[in-house]
Amino acid sequence: MDARDRLRRYLEQRRELGESEFLLDTLTVDEALARLAGALSPSRNPASSVDRLSAAGAVQDPPPVRAPLVPPPDVAPRSGGPVTAGVGADWRTALAGRGPQDPSGDAWPAWMAPLGLERGVIRGAPVLSPEVAALSALGDVVEAVAACTGCALHRSARNPVPGTGHPQAELMCIGEAPGADEDAAGEPFVGEAGKLLTKILAAINLSRDAVFIANVLKHRPPGNRDPSPDEMQACLPFLWRQVALVRPRVILALGRISAQAITGSAQGIGALRGRVHLLMGIPVVATYHPAALLRNEAWKRPTWEDVQVAQRLLVAARAHDARAAGGA
Numbered sequence: 001m002d003a004r005d006r007l008r009r010y011l012e013q014r015r016e017l018g019e020s021e022f023l024l025d026t027l028t029v030d031e032a033l034a035r036l037a038g039a040l041s042p043s044r045n046p047a048s049s050v051d052r053l054s055a056a057g058a059v060q061d062p063p064p065v066r067a068p069l070v071p072p073p074d075v076a077p078r079s080g081g082p083v084t085a086g087v088g089a090d091w092r093t094a095l096a097g098r099g100p101q102d103p104s105g106d107a108w109p110a111w112m113a114p115l116g117l118e119r120g121v122i123r124g125a126p127v128l129s130p131e132v133a134a135l136s137a138l139g140d141v142v143e144a145v146a147a148c149t150g151c152a153l154h155r156s157a158r159n160p161v162p163g164t165g166h167p168q169a170e171l172m173c174i175g176e177a178p179g180a181d182e183d184a185a186g187e188p189f190v191g192e193a194g195k196l197l198t199k200i201l202a203a204i205n206l207s208r209d210a211v212f213i214a215n216v217l218k219h220r221p222p223g224n225r226d227p228s229p230d231e232m233q234a235c236l237p238f239l240w241r242q243v244a245l246v247r248p249r250v251i252l253a254l255g256r257i258s259a260q261a262i263t264g265s266a267q268g269i270g271a272l273r274g275r276v277h278l279l280m281g282i283p284v285v286a287t288y289h290p291a292a293l294l295r296n297e298a299w300k301r302p303t304w305e306d307v308q309v310a311q312r313l314l315v316a317a318r319a320h321d322a323r324a325a326g327g328a
């Protein structure tokens with residue numbers, strides 16, 4: 001790995017942690033990446049380490065500069081008040097029939113209290129178009145994604161990657177967007193990051209077949225760049241519908257973009273993990289993306305802690321269901 005790759009990885013890791021300020025020569029992360037890309041004039045700080053790397057010929061073939069993520073307008077954090085629209089006409093009924101989830105979507109389940117977990121963002125049901133709300137089965141979502149022209153990504157992608165897994169999974173894993181391997185296969189998490197996700201799931205006694213895995217975006221952004229706000233706004237309704245149809249007990253948000261999209265928060269993954277959020281009454285645990293773990297082994301321990309929280313939630317939800325069934 002050359003100096004350019006090492007520096008790029010370091011910068012991307014800092015940004016993944018939600019840090020916009022950079023400690024090297026007073027540059028921000030984006031400014032440093034822009035300089036790596038040769039997109040900014042070096043006049044601001046000609047003696048910076050980045051410039052020295054460039055001058056030494058170590059900085060070549062720069063990566064694309066990513067735009068900062070802004071939460072799309074239809075997924076603003078819930079600030080209280082009644083749920084005014086759903087992710088499909090049947091979602092309240094569906095959630096009400098699945099144990100511990102609060103069908104109103106805006107109240108913490110009582111069964112979570114003994115776990116003593118810090119609480120984060122509460123989100124009710126995002127507004128959907130009548131067409132997406134009418135998708136009554138996961139297969140309908142697959143067909144709708146395959147036919148979607150809601151953003152330009154369908155033109156450059158090889159295959160749609162709508163998501164796959166158990167239709168009544170207890171755990172739903174949500175990543176960011178398909179990468180090259182997923183684009184080729186039409187399935188999420190099939191590359192090295194996917195193998196690591198499989199190991200993570202196995203560590204809490206879940207097979208991939210037992211969970212449902214999807215991404216925020218259903219088509220690959222060129223060059224694996226971050227999704228744009230417009231792309232997320234266009235694509236998220238499919239994810240909301242999948243969540244309502246699968247009705248998992250727990251959602252595991254993998255990576256900053258997934259966590260931000262689900263919570264509607266602009267905070268980095270470092271701030272969003274360590275708390276339990278609520279989406280449509282379903283507990284959400286945010287953690288690092290498996291691809292980030294491949295870049296930084298130091299994040300494996302906090303990821304394991306997050307996954308254990310998800311496991312505790314699953315166990316508590318199952319116990320609640322068992323008690324409810326016993327008392328019925």
Ligand code: SF4
Binds near residue numbers: 153154217218220235
């Ligand atoms: S990424 Fe989402 S919104 Fe864009 S074309 Fe694909 S399915 Fe449609």
